[in-house]
Amino acid sequence: MPRQENRPITDLGTLKALAHPLRSQLYRNLGVARTATASQLAEQVDEAVSLVSYHLRKLAEHGLVEEAEPQSADGRERWWQPSSDGVSIRDENFRDAPERAAAHLAATRLFHEQRAAMYRRYLDERPTWGPEWNSAAPDNESQLRLTPADLKELGEELLALAKKYDERGRAAEAAGDTEGRENVALHVYGFPFRV
Numbered sequence: 001m002p003r004q005e006n007r008p009i010t011d012l013g014t015l016k017a018l019a020h021p022l023r024s025q026l027y028r029n030l031g032v033a034r035t036a037t038a039s040q041l042a043e044q045v046d047e048a049v050s051l052v053s054y055h056l057r058k059l060a061e062h063g064l065v066e067e068a069e070p071q072s073a074d075g076r077e078r079w080w081q082p083s084s085d086g087v088s089i090r091d092e093n094f095r096d097a098p099e100r101a102a103a104h105l106a107a108t109r110l111f112h113e114q115r116a117a118m119y120r121r122y123l124d125e126r127p128t129w130g131p132e133w134n135s136a137a138p139d140n141e142s143q144l145r146l147t148p149a150d151l152k153e154l155g156e157e158l159l160a161l162a163k164k165y166d167e168r169g170r171a172a173e174a175a176g177d178t179e180g181r182e183n184v185a186l187h188v189y190g191f192p193f194r195v
Contacts, residue, residue, distance in 0.1 A: 019107035
């Protein structure tokens, strides 16, 4: 079965499974690694292997991760991979009941807090990245006058552009071009506001 490109999450159980702080971190790390064992992920998040294994099984119960082909000869190791290239969690799928709306808001806040923590870590480590990376890393704010349709279109275009660069980078890496290549997080938020 072909891999699902972007899995929409519409049910409360799956949302709650992913909205656990450790599970969302494991899901993100597994997305970066593409495949990993519980031991490898446990080392990254500084948690016990048994705890990481438990949370990977919970993610698997909701179809967010799945077992991967073994990457080593050690048959005792269980390898995991994301079951899709990403997830999308949209407000319109959770606004039909107060409990669902509250769960969506809590999940969104958690994901944004984790993203902010990633950026703060980069800022703290900025001197170790050197001038090339620091000059290349964008830090922008735009204040636009848009309609909801404009904002939706802008978001779709930005996502398509990010996907283009991701595909290009992964293809280059698969061809052996790994020199100077790092994981890069791109966080884009667009929201209405009033002053």
